[in-house]
Amino acid sequence: MKTNILIIGSGPVGATYARIIAEQRPQAKILMVEVGPKVSDSIGQHVKNISDPKKMEMAQILSQGPKKTPYPMISVAERALAVQRGELTADVLARAGTHLVLDQPEDIKTNEMPSISMSTNIGGMGIHWTCACPRPGKGEQIPFIAEEEMDKAFTEAEKILHVTQEAFPISAEGETILHILNQTLGDKHSPKRQAQPMPLACKVDSEYNRYWTASDLILGDTLNHPNFELRSETICRKLHYQDGRITGAEIEHLPTQEKTIVEAEVVIVAADALRTPQLLWASGIRPKALGHYLNEHPFIFTFVELDKDLVKNHSPNPTAKIHNRKSPDPTVGVFWTPFDAPNHPFHGQIMHMDLSPMKTTVTDDSKHIVGLGWGPLKEANFEDCIVFSDTEFDYFGMPKMNFKFKFTEKDLEAIEAAKAFQQKVVHSFGKEIKDGGQTLMPPGTALHYEGSTRMGIENDGESVCDTYSKVWGFDNLFVGGNGVIPVATASNPTLTSVALAVRSAEKVIQQLK
């Protein structure tokens, strides 16, 4: 079959490409293939928008590839204890809605990123994400893209993702939390990078009802466009090429095993930071940097019970009352302590327990618990990589992956510095919950995998694609997603990946006939 554009992967990045191309070239035929199934009534919606808890759990299970049963809800403290005892099992390492890349005990032992995971469903990880969309700070930015150009792309990405800092009402507790964070950051911190409400991807109405962003909102009208087709449960296993052009893509509809060769003017692989390089590898496209420079920021987590007198003792507003929230919503929201090297070379995220993807052992609702996640940068190293097998295959019949990933001396120092800063915040907020001390989570837990198809300014073996995400040596092959990010970041990466897709989509459009 023939199409103008083939997009492989239906997560936020694939959806961004589809939307921009459909808007600007409505006559172009776009085929999107997704190996995972449709998991809810509405195509590509965030699981948090599903009001029926049973349907929501079913949507999570359907996203878990080979894992057809729910994972037990394990608290951070229980995970930490299991990790200390060396009891690394899939149940301890994985999270609802995702599945471990390697879930067999013998593989877990050899994997240096034991929690490394993916989601296999329409919408990808982007129907399970927390929706935090901070812009990267000084020390995390891509050095070879002009700041104004990147700012423009970020603004467009924020529009596409519906990013807002007003997802939650301002409360006395929230104001106090921000005040304490800013005091801890001190006066050397850049005024633009003060602690503030986390920019979140969601639509919010005047009653603070939130509709979280996923591929349904990103695609918008594209979903009903006559030239757009989305095929679920359809895997792309191999790309054929000749003289620097992709000439065909082998796709298979898994339920019927029907195989088709797709001929497309342009092919965009947005199949996450692990399976994008996997598909290139399987196709024999193996630039030296493919799968290398795999990066993920360390992730230190703890839970704090807020001091009952926090507002009375620390509020910037002496008349504030603890119950002055503008809506009956019982949460205080999500707060951001931005990365800003050298003063605060960490990304800090504070979440009310109900909103946190991590769980505690506390069951007493009267306690006001917040989760604190802090992360420094991890050095980007060639040796940190995906190891693809030519002889063994995964559940989907693709080259089996294993992972090499080591913290350097510098990384360990950065982790200690992040812990020390986090500890200062803990002491000003209240006390850590029982069994819940600061825990460096096993690599893979942050779910922010970067660098495996990184961009660069020249084809020198250090990168896989150019600054517009076009794979070196190819005319019509683009890669998208967190793998394209060429620098280490501690901030959540999706906004950056969507911004890079915005820039790249313009290039794709320019080269369409």
Ligand SMILES: Cc1cc2nc3c(=O)[nH]c(=O)nc-3n(C[C@H](O)[C@H](O)[C@H](O)COP(=O)(O)OP(=O)(O)OC[C@H]3O[C@@H](n4cnc5c(N)ncnc54)[C@H](O)[C@@H]3O)c2cc1C
């Ligand atoms: C619980 C959780 C919380 C998170 N919180 C945040 C957050 O707050 N902020 C943030 O920035 N990020 C967060 N993330 C990460 C975020 O979800 C990802 O960065 C984002 O989804 C990446 O988008 P993507 O389109 O590149 O990849 P994905 O969303 O992973 O989509 C890739 C799709 O490609 C499909 N695919 C793979 N291989 C093939 C193939 N060969 N053929 C066909 N289809 C294929 C997959 O099934 C998948 O659906 C979180 C993730 C999780 C799970």
